[in-house]
Amino acid sequence: MNELSPEARRAYELDRAHVFHSWSAQAELDPMVVTAAEGSYVWDGAGRRLLDFSSQLVNTNIGHQHPRVVEAIQAQAGRLCTVAPQHVNDQRSEAARLIAGLTPGDLDKVFFTNGGAEAVEYAVRMARLHTGRYKVLSAYRSYHGGTGTAVNITGDPRRWPNDYGSAGTVHFFGPFLYRSAFHSATPGEETARALEHLDQLVAFEGPDTIAAIVLESIPGTAGIMPPPPGYLAGVREIADRHGIAYIADEVMSGFGRAGRWFALEHDGVVPDMIAFAKGVNSGYVPLGGVAISERIAATFAHRPFPGGLTYSGHPLATAAAVATIEAMRDEKAVENAAHIGDTVLGPGLRELAERHPSVGDVRGTGVFWAVELVADRASKEPLAPYGGTSPAMGELVATCKKLGLLPFTNYHRLHAVPPCTITADEAREGLAVLDEALTVADRHTTGWGL
Incomplete structure (x- = not known):
């Protein structure tokens, strides 16, 4: 290590003595x-x-x-630091309005979580309850979070130590022309063959058993592979044909990262739900959520949704989201x-x-x-x-x-x-x-x- 300041040295030593880091062998770390x-x-x-x-x-x-976001957090902390999620707070309401104004189609309801993994968890729970089915399909080259369901939906090796084959998840190969699983030579071939593979998988798994297809609009940690033209639209068609919910994971690709508010805008596709987090307020205060279509939301109009979080729509987090979205628009x-x-x-x-x-x-x-x-x-x-x-x-x-x-x-x-x-x-x-x-x-x- 370079020479640390006394304050930094103390922080480092306390970290090594007491902090347990994620995804790491603790004794081998030098953060x-x-x-x-x-x-x-x-x-x-x-x-x-x-x-x-x-x-x-x-x-x-x-x-x-960013000064506008920092100021918004400070101002909110000065008037209302926290409130239970069953109550209305103005920042949560405004954040939901702004997000609903950015999402495609009729995804006008927002359930707030503390991060992306929880967003995926709750989107899957909604899909299972809405369809009355249990299985969830997702791609091998993917990452959806570290919580119980999300890590089993994940396709990368972080799933392996957590996968006991009992989570109701089934994986498929998504399109990736550079390392094509389908021996494709062109983007058109990759789209057609990847969709044929997914269609066959649905048929062999039993369409009536599948609640959702969860797909990163552009896989992030797994390799940033923008899907070839027509692929996401093909996934939408397969889901529609079999009454399967299509959940777009935009936790990493959303809120400007892909040069659009949501990456799926590149393909003009409207999913049933969007899981988001990260860029919604740049992580200044933990926040995630699920944008929900009218059809999915209607399932819970007179039927209680069995889920919730103490900090859902936390005032500090949603105030940061409002300021982030407004600043990103203005700038x-x-x-x-x-x-x-x-x-x-x-x-x-x-x-x-x-x-x-x-x-x-x-x-x-x-x-x-x-x-x-x-x-x-x-x-x-x-x-x-x-x-x-x-x-x-x-x-x-x-x-x-x-x-x-x-x-x-x-x-x-x-x-x-x-x-x-x-x-x-x-x-x-x-x-x-x-x-x-x-x-x-x-x-x-x-x-x-x-």
Whole structure:
């Protein structure tokens, strides 16, 4: 570690003594201390400034310490810190109105949760009660949360230690042309074959047993694979044909991340429910929720919904959501995310791919991009194993941090996911660091130096 300030050193030592971290082997951790943040940057315990190309966990869509959001939280704390969810509070009402105004179709009711995993949990519960069925279908390359149902719906290896085969979840292959499970050569083939696979799975599992299909509009942690044209519409058709609820997981891809308020807008699809969190208030105070269609909501018009949370629609969290949505609208943050993706990140990352043999694929939209790193472009051998990491990836991350960039990596991928408010100059700064850092990855590719 660099030399920490006395305050940062104390925080680090207390963390190591008492804090139990998620998804980690506790004795092997050496976490970075973060002492401050502003806009697109964070500062570590040694006073070093880093460009946040991770948006923390891809949630600070409006950037760090946005003054309008901070002021809204402070003002709300001064007049009403908390209230039980059975009572009306003005910030929850206004947040629900704003969110309903952004969702497509008739998704005009909002059930608030504390985060994305709970949003998925409750959306599935609603679907099961609405349909009277139990099974839930989801993709292998997916992440939906760490709670009981959500982690079983998840397709990535974090499910494995939590999966006892009794949660009523069934997985399928979603479209991913670069590593196609269907031997497709074009986006059109991938769409057709992935939909045929899903249609057959529904038939073999029994349509009358399936409550919901849960699908990230653009898979996030699993690899940022924008679906090829027509795929989401095809999923909607399959769900409609069999009376299955379609739940769109927009926890990571929503609220500007994909250059639209919701990523599914790219395809013009209206699901039955949208699970959201993260960008709704940039994580300033924990908040998530489910946007619910009229048809699903009607199920519970005269039938009690069996679920609730002490902090559902918490005033501080919803005040932050109101301020975030209003600020993003006024400052055109969503339009900025689309512009940065089209003119800076997309072209810049593709240019890096031409120069660096470690880059096998670049894909994304808005401020939601993945760089697939390989040891061999011809065989597509990943630079780290599925579900794990490698010395090459460790060196890459260390180099990024040394050069002033906080990256987001998962297995063999590097994700470029800065705030929606990032400037073009800041994005180019990040690309310049990646250009230099990728030379480290290049040294681990087949034939390097020959």
